Amino acid sequence: SQQGEEDPQALSIQEGENATMNCSYKTSINNLQWYRQNSGRGLVHLILIRSNEREKHSGRLRVTLDTSKKSSSLLITASRAADTASYFCASSDYGQNFVFGPGTRLSVLP
């Protein structure tokens, strides 16, 4: 079965810096989505990238997908303290359910 894995597992940066989180998966996917989760709270959908797309932007977020390497990256530019959260990638094959990776805990220090 496919499995999303993020790295790094924890990342601390200063406000204003860029944060890059990577995700790998193991089988063919239909799409991959990135979610944000504040501690103990719900998952907030950030961005969806389909298997035939290579890059997608949304505000300060940039997601890339490399299907040959079975990997994706989430870049947050000009980070803010409010970006502190855990970030998960979730991959979906041609079924419906997601497989989540372990998440990257991002800390943005003021």
Place this chain on the structure above:
Amino acid sequence: AAGVIQSPRHLIKEKRETATLKCYPIPRHDTVYWYQQGPGQDPQFLISFYEKMQSDKGSIPDRFSAQQFSDYHSELNMSSLELGDSALYFCASSYGTPRRSYEQYFGPGTRLTVT
């Protein structure tokens, strides 16, 4: 905009008791998914429903059952609760036929604590 509603938000039960979690999808969404997230863990898919029929099944224990009703809300029934069932239970909803790539929108979760 309306979001996914889950109730209750917090629930405390004792071992061997039963619990029922409810999920109300975004209006016009016809697919509901349930996920379990243990402390410090990533969310794990449990089960999903499309148009009131079970669509996909993940790591849902036999002690759990779920269904989707005619108004598209869903309930997750958990029996013979164990300490290891303590987790955050998320419901998500989406619109569209199975095997299409649609975004899933998550509810705030129900935090279940089994003592």
